[in-house]
Amino acid sequence: MAHTVTRITRFNMTSLALGFAFLYLPIVILVIYSFNASRLVTVWGGWSLRWYHEFFNDRAMLEAAWMSVSVGAVSATLATLLGTLAALGLARGERFRGRALFSGMLYSPLVMPEVISGLSLLLLFVALNAERGFWTVTIAHTTLTMCFVTVIVQSRLTSLDRSLEEAAMDLGCDPVRAFLLVTLPLIVPAIVAGWMLAVTLSLDDVVIASFTTGPGSATLPIRIYSEVRLGVKPEINAICTLVIALIAVIIVAASFASKLSSSRGESAAPL
Amino acid sequence: MSARRIFARPARLAAIAPYLWMVLFFLVPFAFVLKISLSQTVIAQPPYTPVFDLTEGREALTAAFAQLSFDNFRLLLHDDLYILSYLRSLVVALTSTLILLLIGYPIACGMARLPQRWQGVAMILVIVPFWTSFLIRIYAWINILQHDGLLNKILLALHIVSAPVVWLSTDSAMYLGIVYSYLPFMILPLYATLSKMDASLLEAANDLGASPRRAFWLVTFPLSLPGVGAGALLCFIPIVGEFVIPDLLAGSDSLMIGQTMWLEFFTNKDWPVASAAAVALLLLLVPPLLLYDRLQRRQLEGNS
Numbered sequence: 001m002a003h004t005v006t007r008i009t010r011f012n013m014t015s016l017a018l019g020f021a022f023l024y025l026p027i028v029i030l031v032i033y034s035f036n037a038s039r040l041v042t043v044w045g046g047w048s049l050r051w052y053h054e055f056f057n058d059r060a061m062l063e064a065a066w067m068s069v070s071v072g073a074v075s076a077t078l079a080t081l082l083g084t085l086a087a088l089g090l091a092r093g094e095r096f097r098g099r100a101l102f103s104g105m106l107y108s109p110l111v112m113p114e115v116i117s118g119l120s121l122l123l124l125f126v127a128l129n130a131e132r133g134f135w136t137v138t139i140a141h142t143t144l145t146m147c148f149v150t151v152i153v154q155s156r157l158t159s160l161d162r163s164l165e166e167a168a169m170d171l172g173c174d175p176v177r178a179f180l181l182v183t184l185p186l187i188v189p190a191i192v193a194g195w196m197l198a199v200t201l202s203l204d205d206v207v208i209a210s211f212t213t214g215p216g217s218a219t220l221p222i223r224i225y226s227e228v229r230l231g232v233k234p235e236i237n238a239i240c241t242l243v244i245a246l247i248a249v250i251i252v253a254a255s256f257a258s259k260l261s262s263s264r265g266e267s268a269a270p271l
Numbered sequence: 272m273s274a275r276r277i278f279a280r281p282a283r284l285a286a287i288a289p290y291l292w293m294v295l296f297f298l299v300p301f302a303f304v305l306k307i308s309l310s311q312t313v314i315a316q317p318p319y320t321p322v323f324d325l326t327e328g329r330e331a332l333t334a335a336f337a338q339l340s341f342d343n344f345r346l347l348l349h350d351d352l353y354i355l356s357y358l359r360s361l362v363v364a365l366t367s368t369l370i371l372l373l374i375g376y377p378i379a380c381g382m383a384r385l386p387q388r389w390q391g392v393a394m395i396l397v398i399v400p401f402w403t404s405f406l407i408r409i410y411a412w413i414n415i416l417q418h419d420g421l422l423n424k425i426l427l428a429l430h431i432v433s434a435p436v437v438w439l440s441t442d443s444a445m446y447l448g449i450v451y452s453y454l455p456f457m458i459l460p461l462y463a464t465l466s467k468m469d470a471s472l473l474e475a476a477n478d479l480g481a482s483p484r485r486a487f488w489l490v491t492f493p494l495s496l497p498g499v500g501a502g503a504l505l506c507f508i509p510i511v512g513e514f515v516i517p518d519l520l521a522g523s524d525s526l527m528i529g530q531t532m533w534l535e536f537f538t539n540k541d542w543p544v545a546s547a548a549a550v551a552l553l554l555l556l557v558p559p560l561l562l563y564d565r566l567q568r569r570q571l572e573g574n575s
Binding site: 007008009011012013015016019020022023024026027029030033040082083085086088089090091092093094096098102103104105106107108109110111112113114115116119120121123124127139140142143146150151162165166169170175176178179196197200203204206207210211221224225228229231232236237240243244247251 | 273274275276277278279280281282283285286288289290292293294296297298299300301303304307374377378380381382384385393396397399400402403404405406407408409410411412413414415417419421451454455458504505508509511512513514515518519529532533536537542545546549552553556560563564567568
């Protein structure tokens, strides 16, 4: 029998089950304990929204949350714009001078330790005498996240059938129109996914933000981090649950949007 | 001219803005790190003596070159603190990458053998934790690992231990945190190569009399090596410079290089030494970075 070799074995199933339990259980436990009425994080005192209430009365935390959300939105939008342009250059630009440097600059931040990126950007901002705060963090996050956008959009562009663009141009479209009418609708799902990833990475970052922000403008992760260093607090569980919920909403909304646009794009393609 | 060539011109023009952005905010900052790593520490704001001031003209520049100081690098080589933290970073990154490979490979294998319909679901399940904040996931483990946390409660209830075990501020907690955070980065490239593998190769090995185990080591594993390499680099490089996980989960008696840099920078306010440590760390990472860049480029541009 041909299929016996590739059939899924009991060992495969066990490793999958254990693996997913390992990935998900800690988060589930964190969320459950955010609804704990007890002040002691480890003793279950019944269900309660007390810690959410506490968060919504914590001015410093709310300010940090607002800062994070605005940095995330602005930097992700900038990063999506720049990253898509970069992907276009890499996937459709054929050969050009400085291409290797360009792709090197775009791929290495993906794995570059954050302490290095953070330190180097801070030194730049100090040398430029820039006032550190919202804009410096936004620029730092844009630089990091546009690389992720580039990779996602570039891999979508490389897998696309280029004859579609070429056909549009043979039929009299100029390159810009061919891009807007044919290519863009087809890569919208990747652009949306890139934007989502950029927001999440920005909402997640402690290290780069710590280096590039100024006094008095902490982001939410910076505040969470300094609280966590002091120990577990139920309010932090509540904040973390809210962040998870926010990210879940972004993912669901964006995947819905990209599904809509991709089904439209796909049906438009054969025309 | 072919349509493809005509399309390439505006595409190249589109890349100008991101090109300039990356030069300004990625490449130029490294020049500053290098420059400050070669300057002297002073107690001031910013806490270093400027090495070159381009406004002072050429003579000043050559004078400044004469004053470049390698003291900070000499300090790195002579102070045990730095050498030990570099070594620790390498050991931690290597060990974690190995553990990740051992755990990630069976999971990726399992995923690749799921029915097609379920593979997409499994893939989303691996990616989703990556989307939830990294800090939050570490915090979730602090909840579980603390003195009267869930893990100790379970162990006590099952009579495996008689007194609560100290988990936080230990190396085991740090390894757990690293493995937990980086597991998706290991699984995804492994799964990508394993799922593309031609099943008929295994069938052929089977027909020719190889046991499943032999077939695995002779066929599956060698063919999955590109995925192994990508996954290992994707984990190894950032783990070397990791800061948050060892800071929150490991003890403070031995530091990784990321922590030492952070300490020099934020606590001791010694920017030149912190910059020198960053340059040294970067040099250490150049070979794996180049390798990763090559793999990445081959993967993204392989067919074109």
